[in-house]
Amino acid sequence: MMxxxxxxxxxxxxxxxxxxxxxxxxxxxxxRPDKERKLRLKYAASLALVAxxxxxxxxxxxxxxxxxxxxxxxxxxxxxxxxxxxAPASKKD
Amino acid sequence: MSKxxxxxxxxxxxxxxxxLGWLLFAIFVAGTIAxxxxxxxxxxxxxxxxxxxxxxVVAGAQAFLQKKAPDAKSWYISxxxxxxxxxxxxxxxxxxxxxxxxxxxGGRRDNQALIGGxxxxxxxxxxxxxxxxxxxxxxxxxxxxxxxxxxxxxATMMMLVAILSGVxxxxxxxxxxxxxxxxxxxxxxxxxxxxxxVLALPFHLMITxxxxxxxxxxxxxxxxxxxxxxPNKIYDVLFPQGEVAERTGEAAPLVNIAQLMRDGEKRLGxxxxxxxxxxxxxxxxxxxxxxxxxxxxxxxxxxLTYDGVTGKLLWQSPPPGGAAVTAGVMVGLHAGRFxxxxxxxxxxxxxVAGSLMVGSGLVLWIVKxxxxxxxxMRPYFGFRLVEKLNxxxxxxxxxxxxxxxxxxxxxxxxxxxxxxxxxxxxxxxxGGALVAALxxxxxxxxxxxxxxxxxxxxxxxxxxxxxxxxxxxxSILAGDGMFVAIDATLLVSGMAFLWVAVRVARYTPPVxxxxxxRKGTKPQGTVASVPVAETPVLAEAEA
Numbered sequence: 231m232m233x234x235x236x237x238x239x240x241x242x243x244x245x246x247x248x249x250x251x252x253x254x255x256x257x258x259x260x261x262r263p264d265k266e267r268k269l270r271l272k273y274a275a276s277l278a279l280v281a282x283x284x285x286x287x288x289x290x291x292x293x294x295x296x297x298x299x300x301x302x303x304x305x306x307x308x309x310x311x312x313x314x315x316x317a318p319a320s321k322k323d
Numbered sequence: 324m325s326k327x328x329x330x331x332x333x334x335x336x337x338x339x340x341x342x343l344g345w346l347l348f349a350i351f352v353a354g355t356i357a358x359x360x361x362x363x364x365x366x367x368x369x370x371x372x373x374x375x376x377x378x379x380v381v382a383g384a385q386a387f388l389q390k391k392a393p394d395a396k397s398w399y400i401s402x403x404x405x406x407x408x409x410x411x412x413x414x415x416x417x418x419x420x421x422x423x424x425x426x427x428x429g430g431r432r433d434n435q436a437l438i439g440g441x442x443x444x445x446x447x448x449x450x451x452x453x454x455x456x457x458x459x460x461x462x463x464x465x466x467x468x469x470x471x472x473x474x475x476x477x478a479t480m481m482m483l484v485a486i487l488s489g490v491x492x493x494x495x496x497x498x499x500x501x502x503x504x505x506x507x508x509x510x511x512x513x514x515x516x517x518x519x520x521v522l523a524l525p526f527h528l529m530i531t532x533x534x535x536x537x538x539x540x541x542x543x544x545x546x547x548x549x550x551x552x553x554p555n556k557i558y559d560v561l562f563p564q565g566e567v568a569e570r571t572g573e574a575a576p577l578v579n580i581a582q583l584m585r586d587g588e589k590r591l592g593x594x595x596x597x598x599x600x601x602x603x604x605x606x607x608x609x610x611x612x613x614x615x616x617x618x619x620x621x622x623x624x625x626x627l628t629y630d631g632v633t634g635k636l637l638w639q640s641p642p643p644g645g646a647a648v649t650a651g652v653m654v655g656l657h658a659g660r661f662x663x664x665x666x667x668x669x670x671x672x673x674x675v676a677g678s679l680m681v682g683s684g685l686v687l688w689i690v691k692x693x694x695x696x697x698x699x700m701r702p703y704f705g706f707r708l709v710e711k712l713n714x715x716x717x718x719x720x721x722x723x724x725x726x727x728x729x730x731x732x733x734x735x736x737x738x739x740x741x742x743x744x745x746x747x748x749x750x751x752x753x754g755g756a757l758v759a760a761l762x763x764x765x766x767x768x769x770x771x772x773x774x775x776x777x778x779x780x781x782x783x784x785x786x787x788x789x790x791x792x793x794x795x796x797x798s799i800l801a802g803d804g805m806f807v808a809i810d811a812t813l814l815v816s817g818m819a820f821l822w823v824a825v826r827v828a829r830y831t832p833p834v835x836x837x838x839x840x841r842k843g844t845k846p847q848g849t850v851a852s853v854p855v856a857e858t859p860v861l862a863e864a865e866a
Contacts, residue, residue: 248501293620300525301669307522315503
């Protein structure tokens with residue numbers, strides 16, 4: 231259960247990270263982000279990753295927790311990467 | 324300075340990646356498939372019943388061994404889980420007069436058996452199953468193991484160099500994290516290569532580094548040589564064992580192993596992975612059990628030794644030292660034996676990403692150089708060599724695997740050397756791909772190989788439905804997740820290969836590279852396939 235919660239936090243983190251990219255931000259939210267907004271997105275995303283780490287470790291212990299967390303990060307990053315680049319809304323170019 | 328450093332790293336990345344890239348591709352693909360080792364062990368023996376109660380299998384194993392080899396020197400039983408295809412056993416007969424204790428080598432083939440889920444000896448089709456991919460991953464095939472391991476070790480070292488230099492070379496690793504420019508030729512290839520590398524970077528670093536650790540005693544033996552004058556001493560330290568008792572010659576019945584295992588499981592804190600019995604049927608009988616690697620991160624699992632007649636605990640392995648645990652955890656992380664379904668999928672997908680990374684890197688070498696060819700109709704020798712090898716390996720190896728899966732299904736059960744012939748089929752098909760790549764234009768062969776691989780993979784689940792009682796619907800109804808997962812993976816990868824083949828075939832090479840020319844002329848792709856799908860860029864010259 232905690233692993234799934236951690237995974238969703240990772241997904242959230244990578245959505246936020248993805249939105250710091252000018253192009254993706256414009257496609258999904260209609261305008262380019264300013265510097266301050268990007269910084270806030272980055273902080274929020276990092277926070278979500280850290281939270282995911284503790285949530286996962288709380289559920290699975292300090293041996294398996296970090297291992298599963300690493301897996302969660304990669305899976306989430308991959309899924310978000312695919313959705314950002316291939317979801318219909320991104321059919322711009 | 325910084326620019327020069329990056330340039331030098333780019334050079335290093337290019338050549339460390341290319342020179343052993345083809346070998347790395349095969350290693351990576353086989354390793355990825357080896358994450359489904361247990362699953363394939365079952366999938367490649369569809370006639371075997373599923374293991375429902377592991378203890379029943381152990382009891383069957385003991386009954387079989389007591390009948391077959393009552394006075395053996397030792398028995399070895401691999402304890403099955405519900406994921407395994409059964410329990411593999413082997414026994415070592417008493418050494419004959421004048422024969423050393425190690426005189427048993429080579430005779431193991433006749434001294435082994437397989438106990439199925441119903442506790443009976445089974446005669447399944449002869450196959451290496453998933454073990455082939457696991458072994459090929461570091462032992463390769465058709466060559467002495469020691470050469471293979473040096474080759475694999477060297478390739479792994481190059482991989483580590485390529486990954487680290489790649490990180491330095493990649494200018495905007497965070498800024499471009501989410502960037503994928505599609506249908507832009509070389510740019511798309513680079514983005515695809517970067518995406519597969521960066522998204523799974525923690526995995527790539529981990530798997531390469533821990534891969535070296537698995538071979539460390541061979542690659543860097545000096546620490547052992549310097550600290551242990553007697554070669555056997557290090558094994559005693561790393562793999563401690565209880566004292567071996569001498570055979571007394573007095574017969575005594577062996578305790579029930581399955582029952583004793585319950586005590587062992589309690590003491591070791593998890594399921595037992597293997598049981599070894601020395602001098603069964605004698606008053607000096609000893610039963611040693613080790614915890615299974617599926618429930619621990621470290622592969623250095625603890626063990627216990629019991630008196631085989633009374634069932635009294637005699638010995639417990641001491642807690643391993645820090646270095647041994649470190650190495651054990653690294654090997655454990657590499658092999659992922661502890662990974663349950665969800666994490667195993669992540670391992671597998673990361674492996675797929677890694678295979679795509681190596682494959683797209685190899686193709687990128689060609690794509691980059693094609694644009695700069697002085698005469699595209701007459702590329703220089705090195706260019707042609709790399710291009711042909713790319714086709715033969717990146718296109719040919721997957722075809723070989725698909726053919727091997729079919730051989731597993733179609734070769735007659737009574738065929739002599741059947742297991743070996745399954746593997747020969749892989750290499751025959753792969754060799755055929757190489758020959759075809761040498762004599763035909765690259766583009767046609769890319770299309771043919773991908774289409775062939777896709778068709779073969781896609782057809783397999785349908786064949787399973789018709790010819791075995793373990794088709795996809797039956798597996799779903801039986802709740803047999805492993806068979807469902809493998810058949811579904813075959814379907815998906817078959818479709819992916821076919822889709823790539825279609826894209827390669829439909830590709831119309833630009834007459835001259837003009838910016839924006841190919842805009843909107845091609846169907847949308849997926850990240851996994853973009854690099855491959857763009858392949859024909861390399862084939863312009865022949866087209």
